[in-house]
Amino acid sequence: MPEQQQTTADWQPAVFETPTPNIARVYDYLLGGKDNYAPDRAVAQRIEQTLPEVHLGVKAQRAVLRRVVRHLVGEAGLRQLLDIGSGLPTADNVHQIAQAIDPATKVVYVDNDPVVLAHARALLADNRETVVVAGDLRNPAELLADERLREHLDFGQPVGLLLCGILHYVLDEEEPARVVRELVAELPSGSYVFIHHLLAAGDDAEAAATEAVLRQGVGRAQFRTIGQVAEFLEGLELVDPGVVTVSEWHPEEDGPKLGENPVLRLAAVGVARKP
Numbered sequence: 001m002p003e004q005q006q007t008t009a010d011w012q013p014a015v016f017e018t019p020t021p022n023i024a025r026v027y028d029y030l031l032g033g034k035d036n037y038a039p040d041r042a043v044a045q046r047i048e049q050t051l052p053e054v055h056l057g058v059k060a061q062r063a064v065l066r067r068v069v070r071h072l073v074g075e076a077g078l079r080q081l082l083d084i085g086s087g088l089p090t091a092d093n094v095h096q097i098a099q100a101i102d103p104a105t106k107v108v109y110v111d112n113d114p115v116v117l118a119h120a121r122a123l124l125a126d127n128r129e130t131v132v133v134a135g136d137l138r139n140p141a142e143l144l145a146d147e148r149l150r151e152h153l154d155f156g157q158p159v160g161l162l163l164c165g166i167l168h169y170v171l172d173e174e175e176p177a178r179v180v181r182e183l184v185a186e187l188p189s190g191s192y193v194f195i196h197h198l199l200a201a202g203d204d205a206e207a208a209a210t211e212a213v214l215r216q217g218v219g220r221a222q223f224r225t226i227g228q229v230a231e232f233l234e235g236l237e238l239v240d241p242g243v244v245t246v247s248e249w250h251p252e253e254d255g256p257k258l259g260e261n262p263v264l265r266l267a268a269v270g271v272a273r274k275p
């Protein structure tokens with residue numbers, strides 16, 4: 001039977017589904033990236049209205065991540081990193097910083113967002129020391145059981161676990177302390193954990209408003225106090241200077257200072273070693 005010709009009357013425009021806003025793409029927009037859609041930009045712009053200095057905050061987050069990776073690979077001597085909630089590739093990614101110190105450093109990126117995974121896989125297609133796997137932080141047992149992760153990392157040797165800008169998307173009822181405990185339990189002695197976490201800075205109206213915009217926009221956010229962030233690292237040996245605000249963690253290692261903007265008090269960081 002001959003194929004029927006489509007007439008103008010039959011023609012339907014292709015439906016382009018507008019994606020719902022997503023954490024990784026909102027963050028990408030705030031960092032000046034291009035991998036985001038209108039709904040992501042709408043959320044990001046609401047954050048810009050409630051927290052005009054947010055760009056400084058996200059730059060500080062990337063900067064402390066660089067400092068910590070340099071510390072873990074350069075000073076602590078780790079050669080394996082597990083970065084959960086790696087986000088969309090941007091400048092100075094974890095594998096680039098680590099492999100600039102030692103090209104043999106193995107990196108596993110984990111994220112639960114399909115867009116992040118697709119971009120990361122494309123970028124890393126020819127990097128043999130870096131792999132990208134799908135996984136959800138809220139289910140550590142399944143995440144750690146991933147076959148490619150297990151092939152790539154040797155859990156008989158120390159691992160640097162990076163939880164940068166992700167634990168504040170795990171709600172209290174999802175038991176973030178249990179999640180961290182279960183991950184740390186799998187790591188050998190001599191491993192390190194890094195946490196970057198947004199802070200519920202007491203009666204700080206900007207912090208509260210930003211958390212509300214994130215909750216409404218991407219469906220989740222749970223900022224915590226610096227004491228609660230420190231509790232995640234209990235039982236581990238804190239690396240100097242302990243759990244502090246983002247600009248207090250070895251600012252001297254990052255060249256020009258970001259300054260003492262109040263936005264930098266809205267995030268805490270800590271690095272700790274498993275004895």
Ligand SMILES: C[S@@+](CC[C@H](N)C(=O)[O-])C[C@H]1O[C@@H](n2cnc3c(N)ncnc32)[C@H](O)[C@@H]1O
Nearest residue numbers: 024027085086087111112113136137138164165
């Ligand atoms: C704000 S970005 C942080 C990116 C990068 N770590 C940084 O600090 O620059 C948070 C990332 O965590 C991912 N994420 C959020 N919840 C997650 C979960 N439960 N499991 C895995 N990834 C998650 C998001 O998709 C996003 O890519």
